[in-house]
Amino acid sequence: MNTALRILLKSALRDRISLFWSVVFPVGLLIGLGVVFDSPEYRGRLLAGTAAMGVFFWALFGIAFENLSHRNRGVYKLLRATPFPTVAFVLSLTIARALVALLSGAVVVATGAIAFGVDVGWGESLLMLPVLLAGTFCFTGLGFLVANLAGNEAQVSMICNLFSLPMLFVSEAFYSLDGSPRWLQELSRFLPFSHFVDAFRHSLEGDASGIVLPILILLAFAVLFLVLAVVTFRWDAEGGKMLAGRMKP
Structure with missing residues (x-):
């Protein structure tokens, strides 16, 4: 498993494409909006939002x-x-991606701390x-599910955008929803990215x-995404759906 992890890492x-959207783009957005909106309070929100967005895109x-x-x-x-278990391969892939996500x-948080003086100490980092x-x-887990539902790269991009854009726009990553309609605020609480942004903001505070x-x-x-990904897992591009009970342990 260690060998597989090193190769996947x-x-x-x-x-490079994923690294651009998860590191370069969030850093550029952070600096650009941070310069335009010169407010310490907003810069804290912006830092949490751009860092969360980068990890979201990467994963x-x-x-x-x-x-x-x-x-x-x-x-x-x-x-x-x-004899190498598929579960071990998937776990290695997840760990490799998680390390790069960290x-x-x-990188995004360090950029905000250096460029705008956002106070990020050891406590906040932990x-x-x-x-x-x-x-x-x-x-x-959501990424695995998307890949199982898609048949080619164009479909992957379309389905990813179908999930990611509503999550971004209906979250408080870059603006407050206090003045938005009640139903929009409630919808935001049903989407995982909103909770990711909230957790990120609390950690920075x-x-x-x-x-x-x-x-x-x-x-x-x-857990929900993992279960759905297992149920819809396919061994090959032409294969049909495979139930979790048939997966190789």
Whole structure:
């Protein structure tokens, strides 16, 4: 498993497109909006929103495209002919992506701390760790599900946008929803990205109790996405759906 993890980690670090959308784009957005809106309060919100967005993009889009690539190239079919468990491979892929997600979030937060003087100490950094992990596992599960539902890269992109855009626009990542209609505020609470942003903001504020409920909600969504991903899993591009009971242990 260690060998597979090292290989998948190197592959993740070579994923330039995902790295752009999870690191370069959030950093550019953070600096651009931070300069335009010169408010310490807004910069704190902006830092939490852009860092959460970067991890969200990395976990969702990165996993979806990589999972589709592995399936279309026959990686999963080859795994069936080897003693290496598919579950171990999926776990290695998730861990590799989670490690890079932590790096992505750290880069964005460090940029905000340096460029705008946002106070991020050791306490806040430690609180961010479980938040980043919970968000990564949640959206990684969603990425696996998207790849199972899609048949090609165009469909992956379409389905990812179908999930990601409403989550971004109906969250408080970049603005407050206090003045929005009640139904929109309620809808926001049913989407996992809103809870990820909330947890991230509480961690930056050093509020340990505030991150507990959002993390639990993210983990609940992670379990839901994982179950759906297992049920819809396909060994190859032409294969049909496979029930969880037929998965190789």
